[in-house]
Amino acid sequence: MQKLKLSVIPGDGIGQEVVPETLKVLDTLAEINGGVKFEYETHPWSCEYYLEHGVMMPKDGMARLHQTDAIYLGAVGNPKLVPDHVSLWGLLIKIRRECEQVINIRPAQYINGVNSPLANPNDFDFIVVRENSEGEYSEVGGRIHSGDDEIAIQNAVFTRKATERTIRYAFELAQRRSGQVTSATKSNGIVHSMPFWDQVFQEVGKDYPSIQTESNHIDALCAFFVSKPHQFDVIVASNLFGDILTDLGAAVMGSIGIAPAANININGKYPSMFEPVHGSAPDIIGRGIANPIGQLWTAKMMLDHLGLDELGSLLMKAIKETIGEGIKTRDLGGTSYTNEVIDHIITKLTAYS
Numbered sequence: 323m324q325k326l327k328l329s330v331i332p333g334d335g336i337g338q339e340v341v342p343e344t345l346k347v348l349d350t351l352a353e354i355n356g357g358v359k360f361e362y363e364t365h366p367w368s369c370e371y372y373l374e375h376g377v378m379m380p381k382d383g384m385a386r387l388h389q390t391d392a393i394y395l396g397a398v399g400n401p402k403l404v405p406d407h408v409s410l411w412g413l414l415i416k417i418r419r420e421c422e423q424v425i426n427i428r429p430a431q432y433i434n435g436v437n438s439p440l441a442n443p444n445d446f447d448f449i450v451v452r453e454n455s456e457g458e459y460s461e462v463g464g465r466i467h468s469g470d471d472e473i474a475i476q477n478a479v480f481t482r483k484a485t486e487r488t489i490r491y492a493f494e495l496a497q498r499r500s501g502q503v504t505s506a507t508k509s510n511g512i513v514h515s516m517p518f519w520d521q522v523f524q525e526v527g528k529d530y531p532s533i534q535t536e537s538n539h540i541d542a543l544c545a546f547f548v549s550k551p552h553q554f555d556v557i558v559a560s561n562l563f564g565d566i567l568t569d570l571g572a573a574v575m576g577s578i579g580i581a582p583a584a585n586i587n588i589n590g591k592y593p594s595m596f597e598p599v600h601g602s603a604p605d606i607i608g609r610g611i612a613n614p615i616g617q618l619w620t621a622k623m624m625l626d627h628l629g630l631d632e633l634g635s636l637l638m639k640a641i642k643e644t645i646g647e648g649i650k651t652r653d654l655g656g657t658s659y660t661n662e663v664i665d666h667i668i669t670k671l672t673a674y675s
């Protein structure tokens with residue numbers, strides 16, 4: 323029996339509602355598989371925890387996370403209790419940094435039954451790989467002079483190491499998918515970092531002769547996400563460009579309530595973290611109407627990452643069929659409650675086995 327230890331952090335708001343429900347689905351999958359068992363170490367780290375303890379997580383918290391195979395997180399933040407910069411930097415960003423989760427990945431797929439804002443969504447299914455540690459979001463720069471002469475300078479930092487590992491990750495991923503990588507660039511306007519990015523993209527690409535490559539300027543790429551999203555497979559982007567593209571990906575899918583994300587530690591030294599794109603959704607807490615699909619799809623990404631791809635595919639099949647049958651929460655135009663969606667998915671999974 324393979325035992326997998328998961329750090330579970332439900333966090334704030336609807337994270338506390340959807341995470342426990344989705345663990346039931348994970349348990350069902352483990353039962354179906356028969357050869358794997360999930361052990362949960364659940365942590366109450368949240369804004370409520372902060373009010374009681376003055377910190378978002380205890381001193382030995384990080385060490386405890388490091389001893390597990392993956393981190394499964396709900397949502398962090400409740401600005402009514404704790405300012406966002408305190409809760410995010412004290413937990414989410416701290417984990418991303420200290421577990422060296424240098425790459426962020428987010429898939430976007432057309433799912434039958436979800437109302438995409440696109441007139442003709444076709445069958446798009448792409449995944450954005452975002453550099454998650456440097457780039458445009460650097461602390462290098464500052465402000466000089468004042469008044470009419472004031473100048474703000476923001477430097478972007480692109481190291482060969484981080485650029486290369488991100489691009490290589492995208493190529494590796496493309497090898498397991500349909501074999502195409504698109505790079506987001508802007509070398510016609512950004513004259514140092516982006517030509518460098520393009521150069522590394524070409525160099526790494528030489529190691530993957532069977533993968534089809536393309537470079538698109540970020541402005542055109544944003545338009546293509548709307549006009550022809552089905553033409554993309556893996557898209558690799560810098561920190562800022564990836565940030566923009568991943569939100570756009572969630573938007574063309576049709577609902578923030580279904581979008582998943584993963585923060586990947588690529589050297590296997592520390593665990594990766596799996597969290598849905600949505601936040602704590604304070605406006606719908608306590609009503610049982612939170613959409614659990616974003617969290618569940620996140621669980622699917624975690625299963626894939628842990629080498630349990632078959633269980634991941636089974637889960638995705640159940641998710642798609644459930645939405646297709648109209649068992650969906652209000653944000654998707656349905657009337658079902660969180661637990662009804664979960665129960666339906668569990669029934670399906672049990673019937674498959």
Ligand code: ATP
Nearest residue numbers: 399578579600601602603604605606612613614653
């Ligand atoms: P954050 O700052 O953490 O991103 P936010 O308030 O900006 O929080 P969300 O918490 O994602 O963003 O909420 C944005 C909107 O989407 C809210 O109206 C919320 O109710 C809705 N929403 C988000 N997630 C879900 C979900 N899982 N199910 C239903 N509605 C959701």
Ligand code: MG
Nearest residue numbers: 599600601602
């Ligand atoms: Mg937000």
